[in-house]
Amino acid sequence: MSPDGAVPILAMESVSVTLGGRRVLEAVDLRIGHGELTGLIGSNGAGKTTLLRVVLGLLAPDAGRILVGGQPVGHRRGLVGYVPQKISLDPDMPIRAMDIVGLGLDGHRFGLPPLGRSRRGAARRSRVEEALASVGAERLADARIGRLSGGEQQRVMMAQALVSRPALLLLDEPLANLDISSISEVVAVLARVCREQGVAVLISAHDMNPLLPVMDRIAYMADGRLASGPTGEVVRTDVLSGLYRHPVEVLRVGGRILVAGADAESHCP
Amino acid sequence: MNGFFADGAVHTALAVGFLVAVVSGPVGVITIARGQSFAGHSLSDIGTVGGSASYLLGTNVLLGFVSVNVVAAALMELAGSTRARSRDVATGIVLGAALGLAALFLHLETESSTTGATISVLFGSIFTLGSTTLPVVGGLAAVTAVLVAVLYRPLLFSSVHPELAAARGVRTGLVGAGYLVALATAVSLSAVTIGAVLSTALLIGPAATALRLTRHPGRAMLLAAAIGVAETWAGVVLAYASYYWPPAQRGWPVSFFVVTLTMAGYVGSLAVRD
Numbered sequence A: 001m002s003p004d005g006a007v008p009i010l011a012m013e014s015v016s017v018t019l020g021g022r023r024v025l026e027a028v029d030l031r032i033g034h035g036e037l038t039g040l041i042g043s044n045g046a047g048k049t050t051l052l053r054v055v056l057g058l059l060a061p062d063a064g065r066i067l068v069g070g071q072p073v074g075h076r077r078g079l080v081g082y083v084p085q086k087i088s089l090d091p092d093m094p095i096r097a098m099d100i101v102g103l104g105l106d107g108h109r110f111g112l113p114p115l116g117r118s119r120r121g122a123a124r125r126s127r128v129e130e131a132l133a134s135v136g137a138e139r140l141a142d143a144r145i146g147r148l149s150g151g152e153q154q155r156v157m158m159a160q161a162l163v164s165r166p167a168l169l170l171l172d173e174p175l176a177n178l179d180i181s182s183i184s185e186v187v188a189v190l191a192r193v194c195r196e197q198g199v200a201v202l203i204s205a206h207d208m209n210p211l212l213p214v215m216d217r218i219a220y221m222a223d224g225r226l227a228s229g230p231t232g233e234v235v236r237t238d239v240l241s242g243l244y245r246h247p248v249e250v251l252r253v254g255g256r257i258l259v260a261g262a263d264a265e266s267h268c269p
Numbered sequence B: 001m002n003g004f005f006a007d008g009a010v011h012t013a014l015a016v017g018f019l020v021a022v023v024s025g026p027v028g029v030i031t032i033a034r035g036q037s038f039a040g041h042s043l044s045d046i047g048t049v050g051g052s053a054s055y056l057l058g059t060n061v062l063l064g065f066v067s068v069n070v071v072a073a074a075l076m077e078l079a080g081s082t083r084a085r086s087r088d089v090a091t092g093i094v095l096g097a098a099l100g101l102a103a104l105f106l107h108l109e110t111e112s113s114t115t116g117a118t119i120s121v122l123f124g125s126i127f128t129l130g131s132t133t134l135p136v137v138g139g140l141a142a143v144t145a146v147l148v149a150v151l152y153r154p155l156l157f158s159s160v161h162p163e164l165a166a167a168r169g170v171r172t173g174l175v176g177a178g179y180l181v182a183l184a185t186a187v188s189l190s191a192v193t194i195g196a197v198l199s200t201a202l203l204i205g206p207a208a209t210a211l212r213l214t215r216h217p218g219r220a221m222l223l224a225a226a227i228g229v230a231e232t233w234a235g236v237v238l239a240y241a242s243y244y245w246p247p248a249q250r251g252w253p254v255s256f257f258v259v260t261l262t263m264a265g266y267v268g269s270l271a272v273r274d
């Protein structure tokens, strides 16, 4: 229970993960409230993907507790939508955008999907179209997924994640490898989806700047450790120096935030 | 041509051709989606051990193919969890060993009889199957079709993105194993029809052609089945007719026609813009 009595959509308590003998997550605490947009920020190797994989139930933690909607991970999988980082689909993958979105709805079920002409088929189709429209991708419905650009595939995957009407949407580096105009488009779509559908959004990124205008809270990661809270309370020289366990400096330059010395560790071991 | 529709061997050939093509098409579409054409081809080569051993022992050839293929598929699935490169190496080595064994069995068989096992195993035996094999073909085709229908959605999902499917609760290992069983039976069926060496053509050809004609994955599976049946039946008819072509009274092999037609079908579909 959070102070106001509501069950958070995600509650992680002292979650630790060791991979190949290395501590990849170290006693991570993180709470996300319903409808909040949180940026999961950290440089390469900080542990962002690992954290998302743990929340998805793809990886079991060595220690700690994770509750999604107050329930153990994997209890209600439709509650969590996921947009993976590496999409990279073959151009000849014989699947249309609308097929992937449909799989996001019922791809875990055995058997054939309901026929388009039946009542259930029509209902399924309208759910798929609604999800594509919510990310502005309705015109991509009939295109082969592998023939779309990176930004377009990203949108289709977002529709795929939203179609089950999740309460928590996880996106792994959705802004990496996008040009600047696509970045602001994707950020705007995510902010709108978060507001209009009331879904909590957790976005991982190595650069916090594109997310600053839309982020409710930040979860900052360094070397498997995590500090979270309102951006102004976390992105401070003292807090981040403690997280990195060596001095770093937070600089505000022309509306952008830079963390100087964040990579120092790799230079002086 | 008068005798064509009266000939019992022709009836069996048409029925077998129908059943084999109907399951090869949909399995082929999934094989292309999963990028596992090499696995399909390897299975059919490995299956020659079962086919040739059956000739030597005098047991059912189709069952020989199927049992070896299903075991090989299970081994591939076990190796599938390891890295792609070592899996390819393992497959390559097993493949070589299997063909070596098949060579031994076929040699021993040829020494002791005149059943034409080598030609049958490598290039098919649709005209000499005999009506007793038909129920076995029907049963295996039914099992394969049911497997594909049951696994349709989780199979497509895990082909697109295994991690995403797993996050949604798909047991990707189980689904992948089920698919390999369907692949093993489909490949065995087409091995007895047009031969182990050529069975990949019937698996991949109609499916690749269908995928150029429609984007809808379900429709592509149905279309692949229809194209496969048309090409196989046309192959049977032409092989029967070729009995009157030079060199006189010898006839050309069915597999030659089927493979040529699948090739022509695919080349023809390239003319369609997608």
Ligand SMILES: Nc1ncnc2c1ncn2[C@@H]1O[C@H](COP(=O)(O)OP(=O)(O)O)[C@@H](O)[C@H]1O
Pocket: A019, A020, A022, A024, A042, A043, A044, A045, A046, A047, A048, A049, A050, A051
């Ligand atoms: N399967 C694994 N075995 C060993 N180490 C791993 C494994 N997966 C990730 N790591 C390590 O864990 C750390 C965090 O990885 P990751 O969560 O992918 O970071 P990020 O997504 O922030 O770039 C990295 O140092 C990475 O090398």
Ligand SMILES: [Mg+2]
Pocket: A048, A049, A050, A085, A172, A173
């Ligand atoms: Mg990552």
